[in-house]
Structure formats: C-alpha cells, structure tokens
Amino acid sequence: MNAPTRPHQVAPAADAAPAAETGSKRMTMIQALRSAMDVMLERDPNVVVFGQDVGYFGGVFRCTEGLQAKYGKSRVFDAPISEGGIVGAAVGMGAYGLRPVVEIQFADYFYPASDQIVSEAARLRYRSAGDFTAPITVRMPCGGGIYGGQTHSQSPEALFTHVCGIRTVIPSNPYDAKGLLIASIENDDPVIFLEPKRLYNGPFDGHHDRPIVAWSKHPLGEVPEGYYTVPLDKASVFRAGEALTVLTYGTMVFVAEAAANETGIDAEIIDLRTLWPLDLEAIVASVKKTGRCIVVHEATRTSGFGAELVALVQEHCFYHLEVPVERVTGWDTPYPHSLEWAYFPGPDRVGAAMRRAMEAA
Amino acid sequence: MSPHEPLRLHVPEPTGRPGCETDFSYLRLSPAGEVRRPPVNVAPVDTADLAYSLVRVLDDEGRAVGPWDPKADPQLLRRGMRAMLKTRVFDARMLIAQRQKKISFYMQCLGEEAIATAHALALDAGDMCFPTYRQQGLLLARDDVSMVDMMCQLMSNARDPLKGRQLPVMYSVKRAGFFSISGNLATQFIQAVGWAMASAIKGDTRIASGWIGDGATAEADFHTALTFAHVYRAPVILNVVNNQWAISTFQAIAGGEATTFAARGTGCGIASLRVDGNDFLAVLAASRWAAERARSNLGPTLIEWLTYRAAAHSTSDDPSKYRPADDWSHFPLGDPVARLKQHLIAIGAWTEEEHAATQKELETEVAAAQKEAERYGTLIDGHTPPLATMFEDVYKEMPPHLHDQLRQAGA
Numbered sequence: 001m002n003a004p005t006r007p008h009q010v011a012p013a014a015d016a017a018p019a020a021e022t023g024s025k026r027m028t029m030i031q032a033l034r035s036a037m038d039v040m041l042e043r044d045p046n047v048v049v050f051g052q053d054v055g056y057f058g059g060v061f062r063c064t065e066g067l068q069a070k071y072g073k074s075r076v077f078d079a080p081i082s083e084g085g086i087v088g089a090a091v092g093m094g095a096y097g098l099r100p101v102v103e104i105q106f107a108d109y110f111y112p113a114s115d116q117i118v119s120e121a122a123r124l125r126y127r128s129a130g131d132f133t134a135p136i137t138v139r140m141p142c143g144g145g146i147y148g149g150q151t152h153s154q155s156p157e158a159l160f161t162h163v164c165g166i167r168t169v170i171p172s173n174p175y176d177a178k179g180l181l182i183a184s185i186e187n188d189d190p191v192i193f194l195e196p197k198r199l200y201n202g203p204f205d206g207h208h209d210r211p212i213v214a215w216s217k218h219p220l221g222e223v224p225e226g227y228y229t230v231p232l233d234k235a236s237v238f239r240a241g242e243a244l245t246v247l248t249y250g251t252m253v254f255v256a257e258a259a260a261n262e263t264g265i266d267a268e269i270i271d272l273r274t275l276w277p278l279d280l281e282a283i284v285a286s287v288k289k290t291g292r293c294i295v296v297h298e299a300t301r302t303s304g305f306g307a308e309l310v311a312l313v314q315e316h317c318f319y320h321l322e323v324p325v326e327r328v329t330g331w332d333t334p335y336p337h338s339l340e341w342a343y344f345p346g347p348d349r350v351g352a353a354m355r356r357a358m359e360a361a
Numbered sequence: 362m363s364p365h366e367p368l369r370l371h372v373p374e375p376t377g378r379p380g381c382e383t384d385f386s387y388l389r390l391s392p393a394g395e396v397r398r399p400p401v402n403v404a405p406v407d408t409a410d411l412a413y414s415l416v417r418v419l420d421d422e423g424r425a426v427g428p429w430d431p432k433a434d435p436q437l438l439r440r441g442m443r444a445m446l447k448t449r450v451f452d453a454r455m456l457i458a459q460r461q462k463k464i465s466f467y468m469q470c471l472g473e474e475a476i477a478t479a480h481a482l483a484l485d486a487g488d489m490c491f492p493t494y495r496q497q498g499l500l501l502a503r504d505d506v507s508m509v510d511m512m513c514q515l516m517s518n519a520r521d522p523l524k525g526r527q528l529p530v531m532y533s534v535k536r537a538g539f540f541s542i543s544g545n546l547a548t549q550f551i552q553a554v555g556w557a558m559a560s561a562i563k564g565d566t567r568i569a570s571g572w573i574g575d576g577a578t579a580e581a582d583f584h585t586a587l588t589f590a591h592v593y594r595a596p597v598i599l600n601v602v603n604n605q606w607a608i609s610t611f612q613a614i615a616g617g618e619a620t621t622f623a624a625r626g627t628g629c630g631i632a633s634l635r636v637d638g639n640d641f642l643a644v645l646a647a648s649r650w651a652a653e654r655a656r657s658n659l660g661p662t663l664i665e666w667l668t669y670r671a672a673a674h675s676t677s678d679d680p681s682k683y684r685p686a687d688d689w690s691h692f693p694l695g696d697p698v699a700r701l702k703q704h705l706i707a708i709g710a711w712t713e714e715e716h717a718a719t720q721k722e723l724e725t726e727v728a729a730a731q732k733e734a735e736r737y738g739t740l741i742d743g744h745t746p747p748l749a750t751m752f753e754d755v756y757k758e759m760p761p762h763l764h765d766q767l768r769q770a771g772a
Contacts, residue, residue: 079589080588084551085582085585089558089589091552092553092569093555095489096563097559098563115548115582116551116582119543120548125756127523127543128523128533128541129522129524129526132535165755277762
C-alpha cells in the first residue's frame, strides 16, 4: 500500500515517479490521456497508437486528437472496424517488439476481441515460457450515465479480472489517468485500460440533475505536462476516514465521496485504480481499521468484481468486521436507456448502504 | 399456392466416405507447367485466374516444366529432400512414442511435408512464421533447431523449453522464426499481419508468414487478417493449407465447395495463388515469389496449398471412421516425397541407393535424438516440472496473489 494521499491531493502524489520539469496545467481526463500517449510516442519509438477513428479525426472522444499530425501515419493510424483484428494485430506487433496502444471505441465492443485478449495476449508469455510477450495496452471507454443505452454504457471489468495474465486498470481522475496510462504502456504485460467516460470531462458525483463540475475546477485536474507514472497494482486512499471503508473505482469514487459528504459519515474511500493484480494490503489495512465495509461499482452485481472484493474482505478481515459487507452496484439488467438513472448506483443508494452499515450491530 | 418448391437447406458432403471412393474431380487441377507466372509487381486483381487454377511444376514424369520452374540448385533440392524425409521419419517415430505413452498426444504432417520444408527454404533469417500445429517441417528443415529440443517439448520433460505448459507439438522457437503455437485456431493469422505491419512501421527488411488450415478459414480472424493485410499492404505471406479435412469435416463445410480458398484473397484485393502443395518445386517457386513481393513493399500474397492430410488429424481420431481408408492413394497430387525423388533421380541428382541410405541415416539420427531426449524424462516416468513453474510467467513478475497460491499449493 502507498502512503495514503490526502483527498484531492494536488499532483504530484506521494507515490508517483517525479514529473519532468515541464510544469503542470489543468487537463480534462481526455487531455491527460492524450498527454500520456503524446509523452510515450515521443519517448519510445516502439510505441504506436491505432484503433477506429483514432487517426485523422482523433477518436470519437478526441483522446488521440493531433497525435497523427505530430507523429505521422505509420505511428498513429485508423483501423478497420474489427476489434479482434485490432487486438490481434497488436499482439503480433508486441511479439515483434513494439508497444502498441490500441483503442476499442467502447468497452461494449470488445467482445469480438475476447479470444485475442483471453487466449492470446494474456497467455503468450506463459505458453511460450517467456519466448514471446505481448506488451500491449488496450484502452476502452466504459461506464454509463451518458444516455448510451445498453451498447455504450457497460462496465465489463469482471470479464477481465477473471483472466490470468492481464492487468485491469481503471483511473478515476486526470492525474491518475495519465500516470497510470504511461505505466501501462511501459509495462511488459498486457493491460486492459478502462476509462470511465462519465469522468472524461469532470468529477461526476452521480447527481445528474446538477450542473457538471469541470476538471479545471478540481485539484486532480492539475496534471504535469511531462513524463511521470502512477504505480500499477496500487490503490490510493482517496478520502481518509474512520467510520467505514468504501472499496470502489472509476466513476463511483466521486459518487461515494458525495454520499459520504451528504450522510456525514466519515468514510474511507479506497480507489482501487488497478483491479487486478489487486492491492489487497491497502484494503485489509483500511477494513481492519474501520470494521465496516461496503463495495460499490457500476457494473451489474452477480459475479461482478464486487463479489471478489467481498470474498477477499471476508477471508482476510472476518474477525474485524462489525457488520456484513454490502454491495451497491448496477442492477442485473442490461444498461437501460431511459431508466439509466434508476440503474446507476447514485449517491442516494450508496449513502443508504453507508447508513445501514453504520446502524447495524 | 406458392409457385416455389419448399426451401431446402444445403449441407455439403464429400463424395467419399468409408466404403465409397472419393471423386477427386472437385479439385480443379491444371496440368503441370500450364499456369502463367506474372511478375511480382502484378496488380492483385490480375491474379484472379491464378486463384482458380493450380500452379504446378513437376509433371507426371517428374520433369520440371513451365514458367514456375524455380530452376533451383540441385544441392538445395537434395537438402529439401532430406528435410522432407527427416520430417516424415520424425513424425513416424513420435507417433510410436505416443502409442508407447511416452508423450500424451501427437500430430503428424504426413503427405504435407513439401509445404513447410520448401517454404522454410524460401525465407530469410529473421523472418517470422506464425504456424499452425502441422508446420513442424518449418523447424525440421533448419539446421539450427535440435530434434532433441523438439522432443523434450513433446515429452514435457525437464528440458522442455516450454516448461511442460503446452500440449505436444505447440512449439515456440523465436530465434528460429517460429511463433508460439496457440492451439486456438486462426488467432495467429492476424498476429502474423500485425508482426508484418510492425516490421513495415520500423522500416525493417523482415517479413512474416502466417499459416492456417482450410477449416479455420471460417474463423473471423482469417477474414480480419486478409482485411488488415490488404489495408496496410503488410509484408506477409498468408498460407492456407488446404488438406481437405478438418478432423472429420470435409473442406466444403469450411466453404470450399465450388470455389477455392485462394479466391478469398483476390476478393480482398490480395494477390493470390493456388499451388500444388505436394510439388516441392512449385512450393519453393511460389513461396519465393510471395516473399519477393512482400520484401519489395508490394504487399501480401495469399497462397492456397492444395494437399491431402494423409494421416489422422491427431492421435485422438481414426480417419477410417469418416473417409475412405485408402483415400490418399487415390489423391491425384500424390506423395510429395515420391514426386521430388522421381525428379531428382530424373535429373541425376539422387539415386534409389542414396534415398534408402538417407532414410536409414535419418532413422538413426532421430532414434539417437529420442534416446537423448528421454534421458530428461518422458510422460510415463512421471516427470513433472517443479511446482513453482506453474506460477511463473503468468506475469513478468509474480504478483502477491500468485506467491500466496504457490505457498498454498505446497511449494
């Protein structure tokens, strides 16, 4: 576990490698991700970036805008609409010695690439005893709350955490997004890099009926312009607290923070950042301290990553628990279009679970 | 009343099944020497006729005829002959080892030896093949890959370079340009294209060679590979080994009826050839042609190698249950070893005595390699690698949860 960071700590965080002396500025998560790819394209001639619409246009969310113009078409280019092809080609490039960073336009579209992720990228090192490796980064926007319906809103992280040999990373803010993406690109194993698209432009707290806060107004929107990394496989204490532990990641980090503020419960919010391999030490330390724990994610509940978290808390912290561990998640339905706010586990549902955890026992 | 008859589902069937001889007229053969050889810078669309005919060099008398004659140095052909024989002897020996339960599983390439061995001779050092499980000839044609190492992989023994993690025959030999075999079908085809794209991105001179069987061309990865190869003009050779059978499934079920697999290539804008895979000279010539195209920035070539899987799919099936037991003996393109032998003898570069002596010498070599490999263990002596190796290489560095599980597993 890393030294706990203060809530909304301004970069550079205690656990980050030092930033180059180029200053910092306010960035959205989109700009931070773009900056990460820019830095790595500049630093490492083996980094290439491709995917649907990422070249000339710069991606449907504009994460790669300007990179083709800067680095040329042989390093940043458009790909056919073929997720299996994009990841399969990336595996071959990785075997050659490149470090491809590919974009799946929406996480909801990764399924055709499943075989290349699960059977190929994840196991290439193992099956060849290290003869070949696939140091690839597969970026994909995930999560809902954008009226995306059931094909632009999914959070499929549990499908990745079940696979041995890959990393599953999910940042919650621009500072972490850039540092984690650089660390992912530099990592010699394949990384699934999930980008909560509801956080692209601001720290959305689940109150969809309120004005959007911009990252420019948030300390975690302050991002160094140069190279730095945020370590993989390490959680951060997003909000320190004594009353109960919230284990969460991605969009739900800010929802949990809103719930803590609105209920007045002194929750400790752990932002997992890398889902697998997991920073179990950080989780156990927090739960042993508070004795109460809830798990929050946007994905559907059954066999979700929350189930793994609950199992681990039970295995490691059972005698420290005052109350049962509750999950607050999306319902076990496809992500509905018009009813998305009834599906989304917003601050009211998270707050109610916090209260139940405090009132029980 | 509808003017139409009721709709019917068409399910292709081979003409030959057990007890019923195959009518091989479906193969669309061309006489040796008849098919034209365009320059390597031919436009892909102008290879359409080549995708429906058959490039052949050796005629029935063993003469090299026509524009595809590679005019190969007899020394090289003798080397090819030896590589094919070595592959066949190796396979025969390993089949017996499987029957003796020294290895768990085996896959022969009987009848298909010319394709991988001649192709290997057409590639350069540093090129990368992305093979299926039936291209052992790519390794056995090389002088720098030891049969002992290959056998240690087959036996999952203490010297298995893959630490006992892979089914037998799923070799990985990066230094010999042989990509790790997956076992999932078709996945390597698009990876080959990706590797070739990487070589082009880096301004390298190396090319990739991807391999697939007729059956697996039905997978999405095959079509994806063709699209990517065409789009990025990747320096890759896309080899489709059409050996007529995917376990018990005839090639028509993969989509080969009334068309060819080579034709898939021209449909995607890829120069395509359909080649007699049992004709060592034709394989050498076509492989060189495709390699030259790739290396000259002219893009990919798809080659359908027409051949016949003479043995079972693997040691787990009995082909006499789904096709005529003597089918191979009627296959019009014959046996690649016999055909090259006939040619070499005809040009005075080989003799019956030399053939017999080489065969015997290789049997001794293979037996010696097996003896050596068995010193490091076989499946029957209960050898398994150290438990800790199960947890290694999942990630580059072992994460804490695997350290925990290693401890729980009792290491």
